[in-house]
Amino acid sequence: MRAGGGRGTAEMRSVAEADLRARNRRRRLGGIARHVFLALVTFLLVAPFYYVVLASLKNSTEIFTYPPKLLPIPIFTGNYEKLIFHTGFPRWMLNTMFVAGTVTLVKVFIDSMAGYALAKLELTGKRAIFLLMLTLLMVPLGALIVPLWSLTSTLGITNTYLALILPPLANPLGVFLMRQFILGLPSDLVNAGRLDGLSEFAIYRQIILPLIKPGLVVLAVIIFTDQFMSFVWPLIATTSDDLQVLTVGVAALRAHGGANYGLWSAAAVMSLVPIGIFFFALQRQFLARSLAGALKQ
Amino acid sequence: MIGAVPTQIEALAGRRLRLPAAEHRRLRRRARLRRELTAWLFLGPMFVFFVVFLVVPIFGTLWWSTRSGGITSGTTDVGLANFGRLPDLVGATVAIQNTFAFALLSVPLILVGALAIALVLARVGRGASTYRFLVYFPVLVPGVVAALIWLFLTNADFGLFNEVLRAFGQPPVTWLGSDTALPVLAVLDVWRNVGYWAIFFVAAIIGLPQELYQAAELDGASGPARFRYLTLPLLRRILLFAVVVATIWGLQVFDTALVLTNGGPGTATTTIVFRVWQYVFGSNDKVGIAAAISLVLIVAILSLTIVQLRLLRSRRGGD
Numbered sequence: 001m002r003a004g005g006g007r008g009t010a011e012m013r014s015v016a017e018a019d020l021r022a023r024n025r026r027r028r029l030g031g032i033a034r035h036v037f038l039a040l041v042t043f044l045l046v047a048p049f050y051y052v053v054l055a056s057l058k059n060s061t062e063i064f065t066y067p068p069k070l071l072p073i074p075i076f077t078g079n080y081e082k083l084i085f086h087t088g089f090p091r092w093m094l095n096t097m098f099v100a101g102t103v104t105l106v107k108v109f110i111d112s113m114a115g116y117a118l119a120k121l122e123l124t125g126k127r128a129i130f131l132l133m134l135t136l137l138m139v140p141l142g143a144l145i146v147p148l149w150s151l152t153s154t155l156g157i158t159n160t161y162l163a164l165i166l167p168p169l170a171n172p173l174g175v176f177l178m179r180q181f182i183l184g185l186p187s188d189l190v191n192a193g194r195l196d197g198l199s200e201f202a203i204y205r206q207i208i209l210p211l212i213k214p215g216l217v218v219l220a221v222i223i224f225t226d227q228f229m230s231f232v233w234p235l236i237a238t239t240s241d242d243l244q245v246l247t248v249g250v251a252a253l254r255a256h257g258g259a260n261y262g263l264w265s266a267a268a269v270m271s272l273v274p275i276g277i278f279f280f281a282l283q284r285q286f287l288a289r290s291l292a293g294a295l296k297q
Numbered sequence: 298m299i300g301a302v303p304t305q306i307e308a309l310a311g312r313r314l315r316l317p318a319a320e321h322r323r324l325r326r327r328a329r330l331r332r333e334l335t336a337w338l339f340l341g342p343m344f345v346f347f348v349v350f351l352v353v354p355i356f357g358t359l360w361w362s363t364r365s366g367g368i369t370s371g372t373t374d375v376g377l378a379n380f381g382r383l384p385d386l387v388g389a390t391v392a393i394q395n396t397f398a399f400a401l402l403s404v405p406l407i408l409v410g411a412l413a414i415a416l417v418l419a420r421v422g423r424g425a426s427t428y429r430f431l432v433y434f435p436v437l438v439p440g441v442v443a444a445l446i447w448l449f450l451t452n453a454d455f456g457l458f459n460e461v462l463r464a465f466g467q468p469p470v471t472w473l474g475s476d477t478a479l480p481v482l483a484v485l486d487v488w489r490n491v492g493y494w495a496i497f498f499v500a501a502i503i504g505l506p507q508e509l510y511q512a513a514e515l516d517g518a519s520g521p522a523r524f525r526y527l528t529l530p531l532l533r534r535i536l537l538f539a540v541v542v543a544t545i546w547g548l549q550v551f552d553t554a555l556v557l558t559n560g561g562p563g564t565a566t567t568t569i570v571f572r573v574w575q576y577v578f579g580s581n582d583k584v585g586i587a588a589a590i591s592l593v594l595i596v597a598i599l600s601l602t603i604v605q606l607r608l609l610r611s612r613r614g615g616d
Contacts, residue, residue, distance in 0.1 A: 031421075034417045034420060034421050035421070035424070037417050038414070038417055038418065038421065038424075038428045041414055041432065042428055042431040042432060045431060045432060045434070045435055045488065045491075045492065046431055046434070047457070048435075048446050048447070048449070048450055048457070048488070049434075049446070051446075051449055051450065051457045052445075052446050052449050055449055063455060064454065064455050065455075110342040110343040110346070111343060113339045113340070113342065113343065114339060114340045114342070114343035114344065116339055117336045117337075117339035117340040118340065121332065121335065121336035121339060122329070122332045122333060122336055123333060123336040123337070123340065124333060129340070129344070132352075133347065134602075134606060135599065135602055135603065135606070136347075136351055136352065136355070136599075137602065138542075138545045138598050138599075138601070138602045139351065139355065139595060139598055139599070140549050140598070142549050142551055142570040142573075142594075143358070143549070143570070143591050143594045143595045143598065144351075144354040144355065144357070144358060144591070144595075145570075145573050145574060145577055145587070145591065146357070146358060146361045146368065146573070146577055146584060146587055146588045146591060147353070147354035147355075147356075147357025147358050147360075147361060147588075148350065148354050148357075149368060149577065150357070150361075150368060151349075151350070151353070151354060151357065166346065166350060167350040169343075169346040169350065170346045170347050170349070170350035170351040171351075172343075172347055172351075175343060200335045200339070204339070225437060228439065229437075229438075229439040229440065231439065231440060231441055231551070231552040232551055232552070232570060232574070235574075236574070236577075236578070246439070247439045247440075247441040247442070247552070248441075250439075250441050250442060250445065250556075251441045251552070251555060251556050254441075254444075254445060254448075254556050255556075255559075261448075261449065261452075264445050264448065264449075265445075265449060267442075267445065268442050268445045268446050271439065271442045272437075272438060272442065275437045276434075276437070279430075279433075279434070279437055280430075283426070283429075283430060286433065286437070287429060287433065287496050
């Protein structure tokens with residue numbers, strides 16, 4: 001730095017310092033305003049959860065009392081006992097985990113294979129297939145209720161796990177994500193593998209898969225959460241109680257057996273526990289879901 | 298001489314490897330065929346599911362829309378009569394109107410809210426990850442569960458909304474009445490989706506070129522001016538993208554309408570998917586109509602997707 005000399009420079013420096021101080025103060029105030037705003041927004045978004053957790057720990061008379069107690073003392077666990085021992089809730093949860101887990105596993109596998117084919121392999125009509133998938137990307141299962149139902153009943157799989165698992169496999173989102181990831185890998189890697197005499201499958205398994213692992217995790221998170229939340233198709237595909245998934249079971253809880261706010265609140269809280277744990281553990285991948293998933297169904 | 302070496306190699310290679318032209322072509326064709334087959338083995342599993350459970354059902358919807366009868370009881374061909382009946386069938390038109398009204402209400406609120414949150418969130422250093430976590434959490438709530446939670450908020454006697462009103466000395470409101478149910482449903486959707494788009498916008502805003510902002514600050518542009526003349530134009534495509542995708546999602550509304558209001562009161566929150574579900578499984582002569590209104594939804598979604606693709610293509614062309 002150059003040494004400042006003479007009065008003019010010193011004055012200039014003090015003006016500059018005052019200016020800097022003012023700007024810092026403004027910046028600090030702006031920072032506080034931002035935190036206040038965000039605190040308010042997150043409070044509004046999170047308050048409903050607190051209200052429901054609170055209700056789930058109250059008995060039915062306490063839920064209706066005014067003014068409401070802001071802390072559930074004494075804690076009442078009857079709602080949770082009833083939910084776990086007297087409804088199908090544990091079974092619904094198992095079904096959801098099984099179906100969502102299977103769909104995720106299969107999908108990660110077939111989507112990454114298809115993505116590899118579209119990114120690196122020689123294929124006539126590759127562009128046409130890609131465009132077709134892109135065009136149909138957003139068509140939801142909910143718009144295809146009639147033909148899908150008749151299709152599954154023709155295949156004889158209504159009221160089986162297969163009916164829950166197979167249709168969601170059609171969603172092309174994962175193929176795009178995987179294609180995008182694999183396109184980013186240098187083709188030289190693939191060619192080197194070929195020169196070393198690896199089969200295409202060995203190249204996929206030993207070179208491609210390890211390199212796109214982060215993408216696979218993001219894809220798995222996207223598919224699992226979508227599956228965890230899906231409702232229309234599971235509602236239609238199954239009528240048997242044993243096959244109900246979480247969302248369908250919870251909706252049935254609401255539709256049948258009269259108003260039972262205590263039980264409903266316990267069901268709402270318990271439904272959020274697994275996804276909450278996943279979210280906490282895989283926060284970064286979940287947020288990536290919002291970015292990659294710009295294309296999500 | 299440098300040129301001599303390649304010439305020798307070429308001569309050598311030419312002598313050893315030259316095949317008759319026909320043989321050469323045949324081998325090349327075979328190799329190509331093998332590569333094609335390998336590629337199809339990779340694409341195949343996914344592609345089969347894609348065709349059977351997505352492409353075929355779309356054409357299936359077309360076919361079903363020309364039928365009359367019930368899904369299990371057998372149908373007859375009625376041509377395009379279902380589409381002729383559609384405008385007069387109040388149950389169907391109301392559902393279509395409600396669905397589009399819902400999207401019109403919820404999408405602007407979601408996106409404006411998300412943009413506001415994102416603009417602030419992008420400039421926060423400490424605590425940003427906590428805010429992101431909390432803002433995003435409602436996104437992971439299944440619609441059915443969200444609706445259940447909102448039953449607690451909107452309940453006329455002990456719901457949170459009326460408790461708050463009471464605390465301010467206001468009279469309680471029937472939140473799920475016939476005039477208010479659809480807006481409440483839209484606000485529920487805002488609660489569930491605002492975090493998704495906020496996180497999406499944060500990434501976009503952080504990716505904007507910082508030099509432009511520094512230049513603007515030097516030029517003395519105020520915060521609102523920077524937003525109006527820099528951020529908005531720079532985010533134009535991202536915003537258009539968000540409008541299209543959020544609308545497509547909005548048009549699919551079903552689970553929250555089923556659990557929160559059961560489509561009512563009356564038909565106030567009966568949406569397209571809701572009506573299709575009722576027509577298919579709750580009546581035995583309307584499967585054709587159900588397919589016809591599904592088709593309205595499919596056509597709307599496909600047109601929005603195509604608009605979207607054109608936008609993306611023009612971005613690629615513009616770069």
